Amino acid sequence: MVKNRKKPTLRLAVAILMLLVFSGFYFLLAPYVHEEVGEGDAQVSATIPPTEATTQTQPPAVDKSSEYLVLVNKTHGLGKDYEPGDLKKVKYAVASRESQYQKLRKTAASAFNSLAKAAKKQGHTIKLTSGFRPYSYQKSLYETYVNKDGKYTAEQYSAKPGYSEHQSGLCADVSSPSVDYNLEQAYGSTKEGKWLAKNAHKYGFIIRYPKDKEDITGYEYEPWHIRYVGEDAAKEIYEQKVTLEEYLGEV
Known part of the structure; x- marks a missing residue:
């Protein structure tokens, strides 16, 4: 048990x-x-x-600090001695005694040659009449216009020395045989002027002083005055229908 x-x-x-x-x-x-x-x-x-x-913030499509977007106007000037170091003679230019002023900065010159070549293929002759201007030459022009039309009137179409886009080497006055290569507002109504307004941005240029924007740019409408800003920026400015001042937020 x-x-x-x-x-x-x-x-x-x-x-x-x-x-x-x-x-x-x-x-x-x-x-x-x-x-x-x-x-x-x-x-x-x-x-x-x-x-x-x-949600990540996308980087801007255009670098607005680019050297090609430098703002030059009545309140933003360049130094008296400023001169680009990469000036290049433009191929499509009007024969002139002032050929020394028919240069642009290298990138802008190449872009303008491409623009003029494309225009030519479509039956339009567009040539540069005036590109880079040093301080001294702009001073001479400005004083001539002031003596001729008075200071107020002259400053509606001519920049003070040191405040001209031409000194940047990034802008060009252009014209065509239809207006005898003159610089006049009627150019905007010509076939060449219309083509330029519609296609300049494809090559990095904008119409710098557009119609009805005088209160922003400070200058009269100039359909012949184009400014190189680079293709991406030019496309945005063209599509937004704004001036360079508005684009850069400098109004």
Whole structure:
């Protein structure tokens, strides 16, 4: 009878021992299991920021600090001694005694040659009449116009020395045989003038002093005066129908 009672007692003892062992492992490991799960959740949350945070601001299409977007007008001038170091003679230019002033900065000259070549293929002759002008030459022109028309009137179409876009080497006065290569507002109504207004931006140029923008540019409408700003900027300015001042936020 004694032997029969020991067997269930032994089994019970083994069962209790095993239970204690498993319980011990559980209590020892449980904190680590919960901690790992918690960290995992925290890491997942950290990698999924709010919707606003995931929206990245796209970089602007045009770098407005580009050297080709330098603003030169009645309030933004160039130094008296400023002269670009990469001036290049333009291929499509009117034969003139002032041929030394028929240069543009290298990139602008290349772009203008491409523009004039494209115009020619479509039956239009467009040539440069005046490009880069040094301070001294602009001073001479300005004084001549002031003596002729008076200071107020002259300044509606001529820049003070040091404040002319021509000194930047990035602008060109152009014309065609239809107006005897003169610079006049009627040029905007010619076939060449219309082609220029519609296509100049494709080559990086804009009509710098457009019609009905005199209060912003400070100058009369000049359909012959184009300014190189680069193709991307020219496209935006053309599509937005704004002046360079408006585009650069300098109104």
